[in-house]
Amino acid sequence: MKIMNVMQKDDAGGANAFISDLSALRDRARDHMMKGAVTPSYPEADRKAVVDLLNTALATEIVCVLRYKRHYFATHGIRAKFVASEFLEHANEEQAHADQIAERIVQLGEDPDLNPATLLSRSHSEYDESTSLRQMLEADLIAERIAIESYREMITFIGAKDPTSRRLLESILAQEEEHAEDLVDLLEDVPKD
Ligand SMILES: [Fe+2]
């Protein structure tokens, strides 16, 4: 009973003053409970736009996984072993990004778009079939720079609409910036073709 009193007191003004109508908020939370993380304060148009944007990010990540994987398997020779291990590490990190983005799309009430027929056209980054180590590194650096620009724009677009999706993209962006930095370091050590 004592706890109830404290809560009622909060509702009247003090600690919950930033919430427009606490009892309406509690009612809305109970309605459509099975929508999980998607509550009525998230406008449908925003949710759809964020899901579309996350699907673009997902396609971008998967194309990055495939490109890095090919570069890993197509790198031959003892001297290139270190670079190959970096390609594999990046491929695994891009896969982790893809999985995080897919999980967020599910939290937002949709299935992730993993259709391989449209993957490349939906991706911002490109695939690459070059055979020289230097060209591979350059293609990866360009793809990372594309991802960095595109994630920055997505983060700006999301703004305050969906803090969780924004934070996810911010953490992925930070890792893409590390990837770009790694590639610059590697390129400095690889002779020009
Ligand atoms: Fe990534």
Ligand SMILES: [Fe+2]
């Ligand atoms: Fe990356």
